[in-house]
Amino acid sequence: MSGHYQPKGPVGAFVNTLEEGIIAFLLGAMTLLTFTNVILRYGFNSSIIWSLEVVLTMFAWLVLFGIAYGFKVTAHLGVDAITNLLPPRPRKIVAMIAALLCVFYGVLLLKGCYDYWAPFADLPPTSGRWFPTGFDTSVRSASFFETDQIPMLSWLRFLEDWVNYGERYSKMPRLIPYTMLPIAGGLILFRIVQATVRIWRNDAASLIVSHEAEDAVAEAALLNRDT
Template sequence: MSGKYAPKGPVGRMVHGFEETAIAVMLGLMTMLTFANVILRYAFNASIIWSLEVVLVLFSWLVLFGVAYAFKITAHLGVDAVTNLLPPVPRKVVALIAGAICIFYALLLCKGAWDQWAPFADLPPTSGHWFPTGLDTAARGRSFFETDQIPMPEWLRFLEDWINYGERYSKLPRVVPYTILPVAAVLILFRICQAVRRVWTGESESLIVSHEAEDAVDDVAALNRGD
């Protein structure tokens, strides 16, 4: 990717490559599974019984990945009618305050994502309502919870010894699809910090504002002019 969204530094390039690859793989798998199921259903009166659940999982992953990715390309909608009236310095201060609030929210999101995912990985969630005050080792594990129809891949059988005390899974454990929760939360935090850094260094005047409506009006005006 070139231009202002090009990754900078080894960490940025690594995260960028991970995001791009993950999104491409998820889109490809969703398309292939849906296409195969349609062909099987209408041509052979059969279906891949677990494909719908897999597509739903992949779509959920895609949405959460997309949230972080939209932060990177400033595609989230925002209202800047008031801040655009401010001089440059106060506008930057307001943007940095908004960025600090977003970072705080992302940290809360990370805690919530960990607390939701950890019991399914046989790990302790954090204690504390807003801020982590420790680990709740008395929390009941949920590593035995399985998906409804997704079969258990043989190459993931090591999870039975790691988190399920040697008990075999008949279906894919829920810890696998739920892993996207902490991963996406950390990615969102990382992208928000990048956006705040761009404002701090003067590379950008705002955080995550997309002028989608204005761009659409400009496109229509250009079409009417015959451009």
């Protein structure tokens, strides 16, 4: 697998462009906020007090969103030195076992992401140690928790009635940055299932293998030989 992904159809192209746009926006916004804060701090002895927390939040979003995107474009590193020695059929069996284990992990991850996020949204987390067996309504709501410095946006005031029982937020509730957890968990599981289907249909030889490091070493060796 080369790690290069070609979207299929207009819907696939739109989704791919949207995902890449989100990643580019997060990177750009993080860079702009950090650069602006440096200029303000060293040039005007001032700062945007909430910028560091926003940058940290965006970085967490970027990592979580990027994990799912990496599964999609097969950009994650994988060790296939042994599996490449196997004949095609045993290699596919090993790849399917690895894929199913990743699906199992994705289910656990999604459950953990939702269970952590749910109290901040005034929702009950799931019960059950491994798989959801229901909802635990005895867990206390954590919807009143706020971020440290991020200001509350006026167009999000509806959350005060929806999840905070009418109490006013002085800062943005943690619900907002933590919402990326179930979104990313769902996306990661979805992309793993997609990769598993590709292996089953013989459209891919392995789940997530990128040979970028191997290609870089080969390119460096070629340059050294030429010089």
